[in-house]
Amino acid sequence: MLNPLLLEKSILLRLLISSRPEAHIQRFFDMDPIKASCISIHLDTSLQLSDDIRSFLENGFADMLQDSDFSYALSTVPRPWPSASCMDKLVQKSFGQFLYASTVLKYVGDPDCHPVDQLTNIMEANT
Template sequence: AEGALYDSADRNFAPKCLENTRVSVLERVTKWIADPTAPHLFWLNGMAGTGKSTVAQTITGFCSERKWLAATFFFSRDRVVQHSAELFFPTLAHQLALFEPRLIPFLEASMKTNSALPRATFVVQFNKLIVEPFAEFVKTEPAGLDAPILVVIDALDECKYEESTRELVHLLLNGGLHQFPTLKVLVTSRPETYICSVFKRPMDVPIPYRSLALHEEDPETARQDITAYLEQGLGRIRKDRWECFSGLRAEESWPTERMINDLVDRSAGLFIYASTILKYLQD
């Protein structure tokens, strides 16, 4: 599923957090990634328009530069191969093999003894393509997993079938990945009931995880972030569309402080509102 990859051409214009925005959120996530004692899974959730995918894209860029990014899957309800979970584990396994070539012999061995893997159940694919190859690799290369290994799964709520989504969450959380301390899984989604139910389901041996709800973020912090986002975005529009502002007198400013404050008020904590305004003005 090529479009699900971080470096896919489909993601050329995927937005990232602007400078000095989402600072506290990005710090929390990056500290979790670098901490081998932290839980293996971080669930970043939020209502529509709160900036989950933008944070995910920023984190993938940050970790790619540091050689920490192992695999991604960006779900999208608008693309056939990206709204189905059928290629989810094969896509992750392919990327993990490219990231850590020493996994390849163990993946090949698993595939030779399981020729029906592409059509197997999710639990079989998960175990044979992810968990077991990692476990065998660790046995032979005890020091092979010293640095962070990040897997990013964005917009999980855009997976087409709720039952598939529930099973993916269950496997990622409770399927055994916690035994690899440096392997981290960042999941973003809306807090849909069927997803929340898996995270909150009572377990005989509960597996810890981190979570952060962007829609519950401190309103003042969200306001400051959106203000910075609009200031930078509007400033860039003025620079790129300079001919539209050639009639302004030297003492006239655009945007005005009042204009920015009004747009921030209208955004009501939703980055998608501010983003839509900037796209409209840019066009």
């Protein structure tokens, strides 16, 4: 749908598209002649930012473990929860974006759902 709009020079159109660096999206915007009409800005994904996101996630999950609303649901979950490998994956999936990490915590912390099941859904999602 975007392809004809981006190629039509008589239409004055500016779009802001925000996305994680998904391969199929990147390939689309790397195609000639679309590439010539687009500007790509890569956001910071430095190690410092990854450390900050890890800390944010760790604190959020620690709050859930302390929350009396989740005490029964999380009482049999092995500690640490989530595991170190799970945390590594979540940090990697965030691509340096706090929005992703915040959304994960809100989704997992949904009071109407089981937090372990919610986290499993995220970890099994194809992202």
